[in-house]
Amino acid sequence: MEAVASAAPVWVRERRDAAAKRFAEVGFPTTRLEDWRFTNVTPIADATFALAQGSFAQAASLVSSVNVPGALRLAIVNGQFAAGLSDLSAMPKGVRIAGLRDGARDGTDGLEQHLGKVFNLETHPFAVLNTSHLDDGVAIMVTAGAVVETPIHIVVVTGGDGKAVVAHPRVLVVAGANSQVRIAQTFIGAPNDVYFNNAVAEVVVGEGAIVDYYTDQRESDQAYHIANIQAHVSAKGVFASHAFSTGAKIQRHDIGIALKGEGADCTMNGVYLADGERLMDTHTSLDHAMPHCTSHEIYKGILAGKAKAVFNGRIIVRLDAQKTDAKQTNRALLLSDDATINSNPQLEIFADDVKCTHGAAVGQLDEEAMFYLQARGLNRLEARDMLLHAFAGEVMEGLKIPALREQIETNFFTALARDVAVSA
């Protein structure tokens, strides 16, 4: 892969260089690593991806295809902030938004302090790779006490006009104390293009701040999508992550939340639809570092065709984190005999006065429920969709931006109709 050359500030170059050095040491993960046991990334490691430069033919139409009315729009095209495709006309008070490159150059407050500092570089090879290309993306800085009503929608579009490209989009969100903000991030690419999107988002939730973060991964069927979201939540802060996935050939999501102050609360929910020959891997990690924190986690997967899914849900409750209340649920529905899932809850509890529950269930559609719906007049497809709606609904309900919810639901159920075979 090509190196980035730009006149970035010294601190950016230093972080980039440190990451490049680190990546040269660790390289791409192999299936010999526990965290990558079921996800073989040699198709990414062995391929040649050119670092995406500039825009591509469908960029503008892809951006408008996922327009969320009423939201502020930040477009990232091939890893670069695209002011021309963004819509900042409804800029609310209390928010500063900058392209990362411009922000770093202009010395935007908080950028140097937080960028690349939220997550643990050592543990995520692809995040290291992203940082080694640290160049552009968006920064969203919310002033302390600001309640931002307007949703902020980050649209990440990737494509290479037929050329296999790689992009390293980057997002930084810093929510000041007692502020509130809702952010959505949609990943979409040129249909059928082969590309590698290696995204990183860092979120800093200040004391008492409330941050909602939604992701909608609907990349091209031939794309490789690796994403890493890491959030730090301060005392009494609330962070809710909802992840929706229907696309890419190989998806790997790492979502890590560290509850770093007393009384912090987080939700980490997701629904994914894996069909065809897709591989969808989700690794979640919850770090209960302080007492009196709560976490709620529900991941649901619908698997069809010959798809493979991986779910690994790690919860660490540290020695000091007394009175922790952590709940994790992971459910998967297999719609075909050839689909498989590897599900692994991983609880590491060092405190003694905690409530920690987890449950995992893998099953098929309830045939008695199917019959009940059919016996009232719905055909098999309608009955199935109704049950799948209900299955996914528990997580969809968390979408607090109505226009986005509608968009994500429509995409989800269109994808479901795509090639999910209905058993006779």
Place this chain on the structure above:
Amino acid sequence: MLQVKNLKVRVEDREILKGINLTVNKGEVHAIMGPNGSGKSTFARALSGHPGYEVTEGQVLYNGHDLLDMDPDERAREGVFMAFQYPVEIPGVNNAYFLKAALNAKRKQQGLDELDAMDFMKLVKEKLQVLHVDDSMLKRSVNEGFSGGEKKRNEIFHMAVLEPSLALLDETDSGLDIDALRVVSDGVNAMRSPDRAFIVVTHYQRLLNYIVPDYVHVLSDGRIVRSGGRELALELEEKGYAGQTAAGATR
């Protein structure tokens, strides 16, 4: 309306129905009675098209069409309704939303316009009033957390909205207290009409005090061993099912 000829049904390699013959005309209410294991619920479920009930022999004509050739949902859209003995709980599926989808599936089949949310609610409110059903039931997930009585009332409510031509009531009285039984029966009686037929499957004659049948059939070991009028149910109440075999049947 319904002609059942020599119907034989197997459940998991066991023959449960061993040749049922029954004719039901429009406007009639037929009660199917019998002891546990006689096959009366199997009869209702086979008519509804449950995949676990395999028809091995016989014929069922519904309005002249081969009922057994139709999928369960086709039967429903053609006007066959089954009130389940054990209504299924479906978390996350809103009761009103589901019922609207079911009604519109049927209307579509009949070439009628689909009802929009407003017209549907108007219709539903009327039915709720007749049945004395609390409208909170609409907002809940289908049968989820419903008491036994609520589940049965919900079945009758569905029936009232879907207005079937042939209604199969599978042990609708089981688990009901006397008040719930009255509500359910009133709902059924309100729907009796010259165009609609009912097959009421029950173990006890108690239900038949409220839903008065035109015909009573006694099922034993997979066959109808006796048929008669309402008085047959009263006789069974008095003497029990003992001795109700094909051999001892009075014709």
